[in-house]
Amino acid sequence: MSASSLAPVAARKASRPAPRSAANRRARRFVSRGVVVAGLVIFTIWTLAPILWAVISSFLPQTALTSTPPDLSPTNLTLDNFQAVLAGDRSLVRGLINSSIIAVSTSAVALTLGSLAAYALARLHVPGSNKILLMILATQMFPGIVVVIPLFIVISRLGLIDTYIALIVVYLSFILPIVVWILKGFFEAVPVELERAAAVDGASVLQTFRLIVLPISLPPLFATGVFAFIESWNEFFFAVILTRINVKTAPIAIAEFSGQYTTLYGQMVAAAVLASIPVIVLAVVFRQYILKGFVEGAVKG
């Protein structure tokens, strides 16, 4: 018994495990591929469904939206909702214009001040630069409400409630720190030899920055500007407190719309879709930079 049973055991040990584990591995890979595919499908549906439904709804008339089930026949598709929300007596057009002015100005100022500060922090051996960077990060922890109550009082006293300048300056407070942080990462990646060569040739610090660093950093600068644009375009909290009539931004127009015309579902959603198009297009077009610069920068920082 012992001799005859031992031999097969030894043989099994030597030969069997190999084919079994290979089949096993194949089966396991099959299962894991299945899990991944199922996960990707669920993820895609979950992420896209609300947006698709909003887009479809914005093209449907009220009667189609309020019938059960919703009447999705393509003959119903109409631009009426968009025409209605863009009609002159509603504030959406004004909001889109105001948001463009504010977002472009904020991005321009943030890029100008931010790129100078970021270059100094990246290269110029500023004393206490670590502390300054820590302060910049800490600003991200401030809840807006702490800042906005005193600012509201100051801005009221200055008579600047409902003005572009008030909103732009307040937006700089949270956009400037992010811009400095992102650009610092970009400038650090510029080969320092280029700047040394410029210095040897007698270029001043500002000349080096303007003639060497800025030109090769144009794509990231532009992308950072896009990021600043998206952030200020979407901002709502400060805008709702610091504006009244004249400089109402697009998000405020959307919110008012959904408050006033609560039963005009198609128009309510059309306003939201319309105001989201610019930022979503920007984000998708500049995705390479957003993914590379901001996301990886945040993880490393």
Added chain:
Amino acid sequence: MSRQHGATWPFGRLRASGYLGRQRRMGILLILPALVVMFAVLGYPIVSSIVLSLQHVEPGGGKFSGTWVGLANYLNIPSDPAFGTALSNSIYFTAIEVIVVVSLGLAVAMLLNHPLGRSAFFRVILLIPWALAPVANAVIWKWIYNANYGILNYVLHDLGIINQYVVWLGDPRLALNSLLVADIWKSIPFIALLLLAGLQNVPPILYRAARLDGASAWQTFRFVTLPQMRTTILICVVLQSIWALKVFDLIYVLTKGGPADGTVLLNFLSYRETFDFGDFGYGAALADVLFVMMFVLALIYLRVFRPTSGARQAGA
């Protein structure tokens, strides 16, 4: 140049002549405008907010004349029933949001890190909810949650999951959970992108070693992925907690804090006390409490996770 630099260096960094000294002076000059703006719009209000919280302010005619009341505003907080509700709502909202967003974000990141998920398509659809304005997001969900014609009721009813249409925003706890779902949907993409970047920084050799050692998928996740991702996950937890405590647009558009204060978070409570009820001193006190909470939370996270020692262990 180096000798000249060496001679002046110890006597004062700013007075140092030569290239380095010029660089430093110029550096300070370049940082100054950004710092001035940040100080004016962040530093001043924070100090001023504390001063304000010690006053009772009558906002008559936009003059905001205050009288000193010491700590009265702070002492009123514990007995304010709205504060108790807002505090428990905030804790619930933040805890659930952080746990769900970070774990689902990690799942999404791992899916997108898998060879089958590397297509640019998935990264593009992640960017859409991220770039969407929070107000637009709120309006879209307002339509989805609509009690009579909302697609959610229709789909759930059609599938037989609910017998009759649900008023999603009509019950305090249900409304808070509905807000949570809308905010989780919006928050997952950015956290997933952060975690994906973290996953891509994990040295592939660790996975090869785990496979050679015969580790199962779970073991690989538990003993390779998680320890390597410690710092990234910590960053995500901190960021997401801060963002959850700042949620405002969703509440403003969907519920205005109701029903029965069921969706009032601390941030919104402070806003309401200040700008709807005109009590600037009390509102500022509430805002300062929130500020301290967020600060303490960040410190606790840093303590618990100890990112540097974790990274060192994992790297060793």
